[in-house]
Amino acid sequence: MRQFIQGIAENNHYQATRLLQMLRQIQSRYHYIPEAAIEQLAGLLNIPRTQIISVVEFYSFFHLSPRGQYELLISDSITDHMLGKKNLLGYLADKLAVAVGQVREDGVVSLDNTSCTGMCDQGPAGLVNGYALTRLDRSKIDKIAELINQQKPLEEWPSELFQVDDNILKSGLLLDQQFEQGAALKSALKRGVKETLAEIDKSGLRGRGGAGFKTAMKWQFCSEEQQTERYVVCNADEGEPGTFKDRVLLNSYADQVFEGMTVCAAIIGAKQGFLYLRGEYLHLYDKLQDILEQRRRNGVLGNNIQDAGVDFDIEICLGAGAYICGEESALIESLEGKAGIPRNRPPYPVTQGYLGKPTVVNNVETFLAAAGIAVNGGDWFANIGTEKSKGTKILSISGDCTRPGIYEYPFGVTVQTILNDCGADDVLGVQIGGPSGTFISNQEFDRKLAFEDLATGGSFIIFNASRNILDMVHNFTHFFAHESCGFCTPCRVGTSLLQKQVDKIVEGHGSAGDVVALEELCQLVKNYSHCGLGQTAANPILTTLQRYPDLYQSRLKEISYEPGFDLDGALETARRMANRDDAGAHLAQTQMESEHE
Amino acid sequence: MSKTITIDGKTIPFEEGQTIMDAAMAAGVYIPHLCHQPEFTPHGSCKLCTVKVNGRNCSACTYPAMEGQDVLNETEELIDDRKKITQMLFVEGNHFCPSCEKTGNCQLQAVAYHLNMLDNHFPLFYPDREVDASHAEVMIDHNRCIFCTLCVRASQQKDSKDVFAISGRGIHKHLIVNAESGLLKDTDIDATDQAAHICPTGAILIKRTGYQVPIGERIYDHKQIDQVSLSTEHPKHGE
């Protein structure tokens, strides 16, 4: 092991900023991060061991205790549940004789849940040793169990298990482009970088992650900083449950995305860029490296790009299972080899980002659009969309529809139009923008996707009338509690309290005051949390509570108060140990019940 | 001294580079806080110092003072919500004041007193946490840690060591120490280090000193934390 760790450190030039990448290799080799590896690495990188431990314990894909040689993770997105995930997981656990959350005794396999893996259009999905598994069903699970029990190396597994489809079902301005490598750079350099920035400004392009900050303004702020070093970062930590368009863009449009980053670098004067790729998209890694290599060979990446004196290169950094890293300052922390904890702002990344230097962080789709605008000019983009939302939006559509996949629409499209196109009937409502977004009911399908109305990063999950909204709320609320970084009190404690309170109501222990208490807690978490995660963690509850108050009320008992835990269950140990089962050895859950006894 | 902000209508001068907390404390205005100490880099995590700046919630300890800001501090809403945030800190740990030797000198308790917190409001978590009494002179009771990182910062910034760090994610956050064994005795901490004394709660204690001052005669038994904070953290405003 010493030699292996030494080699990793050497290959990463003993840079602590590369800690995540090193830990990924160690986890992949040993299926955990051994204590000895931490000690050795701390010495080699000259950082305290605590820094390494805190990174290991922050990211879901790193472990201090051994996982199986086959680390199986099953996606816990609501869309996976809608496709029968729960039954499949039980079946898988039986087949492999391993409990969920456990490692099998022989150490061969471990099984657990994981947050949405971005395969909502082809779920139920999972990961084996980081590689995506799609369209899981019983026959595939039989196959997987067999392969694992035979201890077949992953390379020998049939490729159909790992098949990931693009599912582009409606293309528009961006997805229809015939792109020629280098074209955007050529146009930008020919036009002049200032002039190209002006075109991007004219295009009205706003950040595609959902927040919608004007891209040209961000680039301009960054370029105006009195610093010599600057960075371009592409945020491909597509973690919002129900979103998978960046997966498709990086699979089939990566060249344009990289070119968009390079145009940005030319404009702001950056020499180094990063693609922060979520760990769940490991299957794209080699392909993306090949494209970068090809771009270097073709003179559109590296030194003296297109002989215009522009030097810029891109490095791909993989995440390790932390939704919070989609927040730009958390992403930068992660790039620096640390736990993904959002920074205090100001200063913003455009003034102090990666290593304290001015940094542009944009979404994959934003760079794709920027490349298109560099080629075609601002009007090409601005002529489409609405007044405040120019251009098109690429949507990830999943849930109850016959044709889930990728759809590109001009901004301003109505929800109803989308539902018609993707084959959704008997719709109860749509979750727009993922759990952090808004749930809209079937009374609101004339609403428009646009920053003016429903802003979205592209997640569009459809629920038909057979679905229970509270199941969705339950799933989303647990998701946020799991993903809270824990930095600030309102989110760290609040998301766990929300989880408890939602569980109480969903499990039928709620009483008269519990919905009011829930709403009050929601406001507290929303108003006082440090970053977007906490500020939106209560959205699934708030947006459904507003639309379906009766749904919540109907779960409450007609009494003023009830414990949030199972009272009689809390006597079980004592009953068993005292060997009693008389009436006095039991408790009714509520006073009303006890009166009726 | 030409630049000013207002806090609850009162005009407060500030200098470029000061946070709202700096300006407020310098002017004798107390804003509740637990993770902040003026001598360390602000952290902004406890959120008790949340104030409304031009209508928007901001952490006073990290947010820069800027000309003309209209800051609200002591509104009923903020006080009530700060109380709830304090209650969150109480329920996530195991804070049994009667059995804690820090009682009366504890800032978490003092803030709670100041906010007239009489109950826990939320269900208690009763987490399973350890006590590390391995060191001869200093001990850690993880039950009482509120993740303010003051010990982490003090160790780095004052003691030039790296004894403490916060590890884990979300509600599973926990304090770790820099030793292969994971025990405090194997770190290079000294009882004279600032990091051993900075803890606002009873999570890091110096052994055998806890009851030198009897309960009832301790810092917050008679003085509110606003007075104490203003006089110790900004001595020129002492009584």
Add this chain to the structure above:
Amino acid sequence: MANKIRVATTSLAGCFGCHMSFLDIDERMLQLAEVVEFDRSPITDIEHCTNCDIGLIEGGVCNSENVHVLREFRNNCKILVAVGACAINGGLPAMRNHIPLEECLNEAYLDGIGVENPKIPSDIELPLLLNQVHPIHEIVKIDYYLPGCPPSADVFWKFLTDLIEGREPSLPYELVHYD
């Protein structure tokens, strides 16, 4: 007598320290007796409370009997008050909460040092222990909280006189203590 305010008190998983502190109001007890009548309480020996105005509960909930008593109080008291640290957050008894009950019982009755005739008590007269000790607000609705271990006599006095004289009870800074 008819117009006297009826007060009931009890100690659940507590040490009666709060009751002792209550008695520390000393001669003010006479003043109190003029307007207050005690129903179920350790100081009256009345076994069940009926139709009370104020119920003072000391201690948390550690077993099934505590649950029944607490419910009786909630059913029969207009105002229910959590008195002291244990009622409010479980207090010292709740420090067993991170030890599995099975371990506690084994240690106490089966394999602890000095245990004779090891046997888990199973008499049906005995209340069964809950897995964890709970503050009383997790079982029934609570109207007021008096922190302290114990709350001082002045806390009881201030609270009761506020209520009796029709004021919204409040505790000034000097009276708020958790120790």
